[in-house]
Amino acid sequence: MNKQNYNLLLADDDEDDCAFFKEALDELVLATDLVTVNDGVELMNFLTKTTTSNLPDILFLDLNMPRKNGHECLTEIKEKKELKDLPVIIFSTSLDNEIVDLMYEKGATYYIRKPGDFSKLKKVIENALITASQNNFKQPIRAEFILQP
Structure with missing residues (x-):
């Protein structure tokens, strides 16, 4: 089942990472719309104000964010009836096995280690979608569970 258009939400406090993510999406042949939020509090406010029918197709969630980290957000998302089915792809610089296992247990859909190389970033985002x-x-x-470029 290939969707015509992917509505994506990226929660990441790093402006450069957000810019690279958007740039990578722009170069893919897949049609996407991207909304970004810069921390966990902003993410949860966005999600709770969004109607169930307008939720993103996929949330790309950074773990290390200020105010509320990705782990806290994932826990909250999976506890809320109206959000628990939202696909969440962890998008982090860390690839610690304990963290990966915990994110799997908490219900994340996939886990991606942020690649430093732009062509690998494009490939892993496309692969994820x-x-x-x-x-x-x-x-x-x-x-x-772990997606590679």
């Missing part, structure tokens, strides 16, 4: 769509935005088995 296609793989998530093909998997009906459901969490895979643990062995397939």
